[in-house]
Amino acid sequence: MEGFIAQVRLVLPVLGFDIAREPVTVTLTRTVHSEHPAMIFRINSVGVDARMSPIADEYIVHKGSTARANAKAAWNGYQGLRDRLKSEGKLVVNPKDQSLLVFTEDVPFSSLSAAAAVVLDRQAAGPNEWKLDGTKTSYAEWQQAQLQ
Numbered sequence: 489m490e491g492f493i494a495q496v497r498l499v500l501p502v503l504g505f506d507i508a509r510e511p512v513t514v515t516l517t518r519t520v521h522s523e524h525p526a527m528i529f530r531i532n533s534v535g536v537d538a539r540m541s542p543i544a545d546e547y548i549v550h551k552g553s554t555a556r557a558n559a560k561a562a563w564n565g566y567q568g569l570r571d572r573l574k575s576e577g578k579l580v581v582n583p584k585d586q587s588l589l590v591f592t593e594d595v596p597f598s599s600l601s602a603a604a605a606v607v608l609d610r611q612a613a614g615p616n617e618w619k620l621d622g623t624k625t626s627y628a629e630w631q632q633a634q635l636q
Contacts, residue, residue, distance in 0.1 A: 526541035526542075526543055526548075527541060527542060527630075528540070528550075528621040529542075529618035529620055529621060529627055530618065530619055530620075530621050531604060531607050531617055531618060531619070534556060534559075534608065535556065535585075535587065535588065536556055536588065537553065538550075538591075538603075538607040539552075539621070540553075540618055542627075546596040546597065547596070547597045547599065547600050547603045547614075548595065548596050549595045549597065549603050549606075549607065550591065550594055551591055551592065551593050553590070553591045553607070554582060554585075554590050554607075555579060555589045555590075555591070555607040555608070555609065556587070556608055556610075557581060557586065557587050557609075558587075558609065559608065565605070565611065566602055569602065570606050570609065574589070577592060578591060578593055578595050579591055579592070599614060600614025600617075600618055601614035602614070604617040604618060615627045615628035615631070616628055
C-alpha cells in the first residue's frame with residue numbers, strides 16, 4: 489500500500505493535481521539566496537508590478553508585489569483563491585492606490601497561471617504573462633531555451 493501511495497503522490501502533480509503533495513514553505517530573503525539568487529519573473533502591466541520566483545516546484549510571488557483590486561473580469565476561476573488570500577491578510581488594499589492590492593508576504597502558488605490570475609484578476613496563461621525580469625522573454629520562452 490505504501491508503494492501505491494508513493495506512486496500516486498508522484499503521478500498526481502504531473503496531472504495537475506496537488507492534493508497529495510505537502511506544501512513547501514519558502515521565505516525569500518537576500519541573505520538566504522545571496523549565494524544562489526533566484527530567477528525573477530515579472531508582470532508589469534495594467535498598473536500592477538508583481539515579482540515571482542520559481543522555487544522547489546512552486547511559484548513564489550514576492551512580498552510587496554501588487555495585484556489588481558477589481559478588474560471586473562467576466563469570469564476568474566481563481567476568485568476563491570484571491571478571496572482566501574484577502575481573508576488571511578496576505579493580499580490587502582494598497583493604501584497608496586485603492587485600485588491595487590499588495591502582497592504582505594511571499595505567497596507560494598502551485599501554477600504559473602494561478603499566480604498570474606490572482607495578480608491580474610482575470611483568467612491568464614501564466615507561462616506567457618510572466619516575463620524574465622528586465623526582458624520581454626516569457627517564462628515559456630525562457631523554459632524552452634533551458635531545454636535546448
